[in-house]
Amino acid sequence: MEQHTVPTDRPAIHLVAAECNALSELALSAEHRHPQSSAMLLTELDRAQLCEPGDLPEQTVAMNSRIDFIDEGTGARRTVQLVYPRDADIAAGRVSILTPIGAGLIGMTAGSSIRWPDRDGRDRMLRIVSVTPPGEG
Numbered sequence: 819m820e821q822h823t824v825p826t827d828r829p830a831i832h833l834v835a836a837e838c839n840a841l842s843e844l845a846l847s848a849e850h851r852h853p854q855s856s857a858m859l860l861t862e863l864d865r866a867q868l869c870e871p872g873d874l875p876e877q878t879v880a881m882n883s884r885i886d887f888i889d890e891g892t893g894a895r896r897t898v899q900l901v902y903p904r905d906a907d908i909a910a911g912r913v914s915i916l917t918p919i920g921a922g923l924i925g926m927t928a929g930s931s932i933r934w935p936d937r938d939g940r941d942r943m944l945r946i947v948s949v950t951p952p953g954e955g
Contacts, residue, residue, distance in 0.1 A: 831925025877928035882952035
């Protein structure tokens with residue numbers, strides 16, 4: 819099985835402390851079922867700048883946000899909702915936090931880009947175009 823490496827040239831990410839704790843517990847509980855995605859998510863959570871709910875920068879990806887992003891390599895534009903595994907439905911555009919793309923998007927802000935491996939281990943440059951907070955749009 820191919821090993822995923824997490825890039826080192828990553829933009830700052832922001833998370834609400836309570837959400838970061840919940841996601842850490844989720845990643846730890848899923849380590850045996852999803853070892854690579856769990857490790858990628860834990861690495862991202864470890865580097866997150868934590869804040870209170872009212873202090874989260876605008877246009878920041880949080881759970882249940884809708885994210886419009888572009889794969890810079892292909893030019894493909896996608897809109898997805900970042901959800902917990904139980905709510906995932908790729909056909910409906912609901913992407914689990916326990917996927918490589920989910921782990922890469924959490925905490926990002928509109929206008930930022932990240933080089934991140936996809937499920938096949940190929941690096942993709944993803945640029946966040948816009949973020950719609952949970953419950954809006």
